[in-house]
Amino acid sequence: MGQDAFMEPFSNLFCDLQCKIYFLLVGVCSALKLTVPPHTIHGIEGQPLHLTVNYNFNTTASEVQIIWLFERPQTNPKYLLGSVNQTVVPDLEYQHKFTLIPPNASLMINPLHISDEGNYIVKVNVRGNGTIAASQKIQVAVDVPVTKPIVHTEPSSGVVEYVGNMTLKCTVGKGTRVVYQWMKNGKRLHAGPNYTFSSNNATLLILPVVKEDIGNYSCLVSNPVSAMESEIIVPTIYYGPYGLRVKSDKGLKIGAVFTVDIGEAILFDCSADSNPPNTYSWIQRADNTTHVIKYGPHLEVLSDKVAQKTIDYMCRAFNNVTGKRDETHFTVIVTSVGLEKLAQKGKSLSSLAVITGISLLLILVMAFLFLWKRYQPYKVIQQKLQSRPETDYRKAQTFAGHESASDDFGIYEFVAIPDLAGGSRVSSQSVPGSDFISGQDMLSTVYEVIQHIPAQQQQDHQQ
Incomplete structure (x- = not known):
């Protein structure tokens, strides 16, 4: 680039100063209006970028000059191309990259590279009765689209609640000006007592880990020209047992007491929330002693084979990773009435129906006795007399x-x-x-x- 091009910005400033002085004298400077985008233009690397510029003036022009310059922070402007009327004068270094079609002052950049990021200066000079000029600056940012991020969990083998900590790291292969956002169950995750983020949000620390931290985590990365979300990851957290309880398929349950009929086989199921799954053991209490009678979540009791009518049992759940256990006690009462079974199945008669039936029966009995007493004496007398x-x-x-x-x-x-x-x-x-x-x-x-x-x-x- 020659000395004339290097001095061009200074001559432009001088021209602007002249125009302002001339405006004060004759009010001509306002006749030229130059319009450019007011915000930063974001372009995608490898794609074309169009910088739109409009200008107009209300004076007779014999010559219109358009000039485009490019500058980076702390560097001198570079001449890209220019035109006088409709003749384009490109810089030989950039003639295949920048396009200007007069009288339109818009600039086409194709293809766009990271090195093209900076400030683009457009200047329009109009010569008529005098010379008027105007210039504007457009800021251009070039971004690389982000690729799909990947989330890594440390430690990958899982942690025990209230004991270990967990770190989630989000990495992305490509992308400029990447913004990281963590999601849990489809909602944005914010800092809290258990959650701590790195300075750029690329790392999430959970300290300490609890059962409530289980969920679907993902990392959302974005920049001004793209956005991508990682695959769902579910951290491995060991906890429990919690909420231990015993259920049965038969019998009548009142609190921790199960009532069954003699000869009825009843199946008990023991369950608790835990990760990994618990190991279960069934314990029977008799004569102030306890002994394990079965392992596993299910227990079948045959009521016709029990030695006594009341038996005390206990189900114990143990998590071999957390080292925690829980147990629940219950009693089985064997009866011969069978009403419990009817109550459980909901087939018992209502109180009103029973009372009504008894009342009708009493009325019929009383009517029969009345008739018997009314007619029986005369019949006996007649039989005796005839005999x-x-x-x-x-x-x-x-x-x-x-x-x-x-x-x-x-x-x-x-x-x-x-x-x-x-x-x-x-x-x-x-x-x-x-x-x-x-x-x-x-x-x-x-x-x-x-x-x-x-x-x-x-x-x-x-x-």
């Missing part, structure tokens, strides 16, 4: 006091009517010489009337 021999009726006639037996022939009946005061009233046909015995049965009374005939009267009757 009497004819001699009894003859005795009854003689007992009536008449010489003619045909006059008093018939059946005499005593009817007992209950008295509210507890006594009895008897209405009948009068029988001379007979005494009424209170409290005797109605049937026996009739029988005695017929049987108790004076012997003398019986002999006279026979004669």
Whole structure:
């Protein structure tokens, strides 16, 4: 680049100063307006970049000059190309990279490289009755798109909660001005009591590790021209056992007591939250001693083979990595009622249905007893009287006091009517010489009337 090009910026400054003085005198400088993007332009390495520039003026121009310069921080500007009217004058060093199509003042850069990052200065000079000029600066940043990041976990074998620490590192192969952001279960992760980030957020430290730190972690990297997210990684954290409990497929459970029927086989299941999975042991308590009866998460108890009706058991869970264990106690009661099974299956009758059924049964029984008491005495009397021999009726006639037996022939009946005061009233046909015995049965009374005939009267009757 020659000396003239080197002195060009100084001459431009001098021209601007002249224009401002001229504006103060005749107000012509405002006739030229130059418009460029107000913000930094981000370009992608290897791709073309178009710098848009517009200008206009309101004076007669005999000559329009456009000049493009490039500068980096702490360096002198370099001449790229220029034009006078529609004739382009490129710099031989950059003639295949920069394009200008007059009268448009926009500049095309193709291809764009990292070395092209800097400030681009455009200047427009218009010569008419006088010379007016304007210049603007455009800041260009060149970025390399980021590649997919990779997350590494240290230690990779996993850590025990409350004991170890964990470090997650995010690395990216390519990319400029990379911004790192950590995600957990799809949400941005922020610094907290357990989370500490490096200065550029590329490293995440979890100290100390707890069970709640388990989740889907990923690293999101971005720059002004691209963004990529890593694969999901789930850190290995050892914990537990937590929430130990015993369940059964049968029986009625009330608190820590299971009630089962005699002869019923019941299967117990023991479970607890843990990583790695727990080892389980079943322990039976008898005579103030305990002994292991089975290993594994399941236990089957046959209630018809137990020695006593109440048995105490214990399930113990142990995590061989964390070294922690937990245990839970429960009791099995063997019954012969079987109501527990009905209650468990929800097939028991409701209280209202039971009461209603009993009430209907009592009503039917009372109605039957009433009818039986109402009709049974008359039936018995009739049967007894019909079964009497004819001699009894003859005795009854003689007992009536008449010489003619045909006059008093018939059946005499005593009817007992209950008295509210507890006594009895008897209405009948009068029988001379007979005494009424209170409290005797109605049937026996009739029988005695017929049987108790004076012997003398019986002999006279026979004669």
